[in-house]
Amino acid sequence: MAVYQLFYYPGNASWAPHMLLEEIGTAFELILVDRKSEQQKSPEYLKLNPTGRIPTLADHDQIIVESAAICLHLCDKHPKSKLMPDIGDPDRARFYQWLFYLTTTLQAELMLYFYPDKHTLLQDTAAAIASAQEARITDMFAYLDDSLKGRDFLIGDRISVCDFFLFMLSHWASEFARPPLSFEHLGRYLKALAQRPAIRKACETEGTSLTAYQ
Structure with missing residues (x-):
């Protein structure tokens, strides 16, 4: 049950x-x-x-x-x-930092990119907003790429909630001129995550192709 x-x-x-x-x-x-x-x-x-x-x-x-x-x-x-660090673990603060960055900064900026018409009362400005947002968000992925240099996960040496969020948000940006997969460290990280059975099972159920991560 x-x-x-x-x-x-x-x-x-x-x-x-x-x-x-x-x-x-x-x-x-x-x-x-x-x-x-x-x-x-x-x-x-x-x-x-x-x-x-x-x-x-x-x-x-x-x-x-x-x-x-x-x-x-x-x-x-x-x-x-063990999908978030224990209380008292030094990685706990970094976990909070990344989770809030991903959900209140990166995700919020992506929502503005996808729905620019909801953020203006002026005609013919939505495309300009989306273009500006793509540039802003690409800079955010560059920051994440640098943070993942030499790392398999965002926090510590094991997967956490933050990694699932970053995988999701990165996939949302797949159609960018410079998509997350094109970054050296972020791309390597995303391709490795795409091999995890849990991610593959969820993607199969939801009908999400992982071909680009091969």
Whole structure:
């Protein structure tokens, strides 16, 4: 019997917690929320998640929203998975630093890139906003590339929640003029992550091709 229900849409922000659930190896059920028909704005879904956003995690009677919060909740529920550093571990602070950078800086900038029309009242400015955003975000990937020099993971010597988030966000930027895979260290890192069984399983389920990571 599934312990968790993850309300998701393929390639959406639910992807990171989906990969994390596969890595933990716990029982879970995926429930599709069809964004194409705006099911996330339906009365039924809004009762579950009043923000009208994806993902949502149901843990028995407890409902958790926001992708990063879901992942931290899962880490707390499954401490043996070691997917975030323990309290007292010097890497704990770096974990927080990277998780917040990825979710409140890089992800937020990507949302502005993908939805520029929601951030202007002026006609014919959306394309200019998207172009400026791509340049800003490419600089962020350059920073991440430098941070991954000589490293297999963002924090310590084992995979953490941050790596799943970076994989997801990097994939979102695959169509950039300079995509994340084109960076020396970031590209190597992403290709290695793409070989992990948990990531491959989640991608197979969601219909996400990993051909570019071969």
